[in-house]
Amino acid sequence: xxxxxxxxxxxxxxxxxxxxxxxxxxxxxxxxxxxxxxxxxxxxxxxxxxxxxxxxxxxxxxxxxxxxxxxxxxxxxxxxxxxxxxxxxxxxxxxxxxxxxxxxxxxxxxx
Numbered sequence: 001x002x003x004x005x006x007x008x009x010x011x012x013x014x015x016x017x018x019x020x021x022x023x024x025x026x027x028x029x030x031x032x033x034x035x036x037x038x039x040x041x042x043x044x045x046x047x048x049x050x051x052x053x054x055x056x057x058x059x060x061x062x063x064x065x066x067x068x069x070x071x072x073x074x075x076x077x078x079x080x081x082x083x084x085x086x087x088x089x090x091x092x093x094x095x096x097x098x099x100x101x102x103x104x105x106x107x108x109x110x111x
Contacts, residue, residue, distance in 0.1 A: 001020050001101070001103060001104065002018060002039055002067070002103065002104045003104075003105050004016065004092055004104065004106040005017045006106065006107070008108055013082070013089060014111055015070070015072030016070075016085075017068075017069070018043060018067070018069045018070075019067060021036055031099060032103060035095060035103045035104060036067075039104065042088055042095075043071075044069075046071075047071050050081050053084075055078070056077060059071070
């Protein structure tokens with residue numbers, strides 16, 4: 001299962017941590033590759049877009065083998081980055097609505 005923790009304050013998303021792979025339970029599940037690919041594409045596109053289209057500072061770490069990705073803003077978050085993070089979370093929530101357990105679990109954590 002992909003576990004997603006979205007870090008948010010009362011106004012905006014400040015970071016995200018994803019860990020695991022869809023269908024980690026040991027048995028192959030229909031659609032697990034699709035879910036992993038969709039989550040990866042959305043997440044990496046957000047991080048690359050923040051880097052390319054904004055001047056916002058952030059930290060990002062990735063461990064492809066473990067399926068671990070961390071991203072957090074280290075400065076004020078611009079309107080452009082807010083939109084990119086909102087779009088990411090919206091896309092992930094749509095995936096969770098369509099596939100749910102055992103593929104993906106999303107939690108919002110207040111920071």
